[in-house]
Amino acid sequence: MLQLNNIYKTFYPNTPDERRALNNISQKLSPGDFVTIIGSNGAGKSTLLNMLAGTLLPDEGNVWIDGKDVTSWPEEKRAKLIGRVFQNPLMGTAPGMTIEENMMISLGRTQNRSLFSGITKKTRHQFREHLQTLEIGLENRLNSKVGLLSGGERQALSLLMATFTEPKILLLDEHTAALDPSKQELIIKLTKDLVEKQQLTTVMVTHQMEQAIELGNRLWMMDEGSIIFEANEEQKQDLTVPDLLNEFEKVRGKRMTSDKALLMK
Numbered sequence: 001m002l003q004l005n006n007i008y009k010t011f012y013p014n015t016p017d018e019r020r021a022l023n024n025i026s027q028k029l030s031p032g033d034f035v036t037i038i039g040s041n042g043a044g045k046s047t048l049l050n051m052l053a054g055t056l057l058p059d060e061g062n063v064w065i066d067g068k069d070v071t072s073w074p075e076e077k078r079a080k081l082i083g084r085v086f087q088n089p090l091m092g093t094a095p096g097m098t099i100e101e102n103m104m105i106s107l108g109r110t111q112n113r114s115l116f117s118g119i120t121k122k123t124r125h126q127f128r129e130h131l132q133t134l135e136i137g138l139e140n141r142l143n144s145k146v147g148l149l150s151g152g153e154r155q156a157l158s159l160l161m162a163t164f165t166e167p168k169i170l171l172l173d174e175h176t177a178a179l180d181p182s183k184q185e186l187i188i189k190l191t192k193d194l195v196e197k198q199q200l201t202t203v204m205v206t207h208q209m210e211q212a213i214e215l216g217n218r219l220w221m222m223d224e225g226s227i228i229f230e231a232n233e234e235q236k237q238d239l240t241v242p243d244l245l246n247e248f249e250k251v252r253g254k255r256m257t258s259d260k261a262l263l264m265k
């Protein structure tokens, strides 16, 4: 479903500010795989997600999604294949538009429909059904402006909008980090439900090691642009946070430096 072949990305090459963000990444995900990514500060996690989304193009290497070489496809062209939820709940939705209009935009991205073509009764019914699965009452607020929703509600909507169009790959970019613990729990539960129901191939960056161990069937640990440790489903079963910290120290000969991970444990 997803294949990365020898991906390299360097920012400001051949200058004093040169930063090698991705250093020969090769990986494969099968349909339905759910990988969580952890790592130190500046390890290249966001760069990797941006590379998958097409926000950044690699210097070398290629990206395959669903049997297509998408390496040179810009973000707009990949939108049909990819759903993405960002850390900031404000980023996935348009605050001045209603829930219904926001969902229509998501649909338009993948099915060449636009707001201007109007919302049919059938589409509205489908939106309601999708919203109902979140179990937070948004199905009764189709005409509410999204700017009025709480952070948790807005992130739940972003998650739904990223998935109800059935993308090939779901990218989760620290999507619970800006929420308080009870809302984090809600979003994690919804993530599990939606991913499982649709058997979505998912790539999730998180700074919470416990979350990285609990969710998904694979785990990658990054440092300085490389994947320095990985665990498959079986290996993940017994993995603990101290194991991950030890692995890092074993490979790198130093402790992992992640301000966010330390703050969140």
Ligand SMILES: Nc1ncnc2c1ncn2[C@@H]1O[C@H](COP(=O)(O)OP(=O)(O)OP(=O)(O)O)[C@@H](O)[C@H]1O
Pocket: 011, 012, 019, 020, 021, 039, 040, 041, 042, 043, 044, 045, 046, 047, 048
């Ligand atoms: N747009 C950019 N321009 C220049 N350098 C960049 C850019 N984006 C990332 N970098 C650099 O590339 C490296 C990898 O950064 P990236 O943001 O991918 O790391 P990260 O693992 O997401 O880090 P963190 O956990 O601290 O958010 C870092 O050295 C960073 O400073």
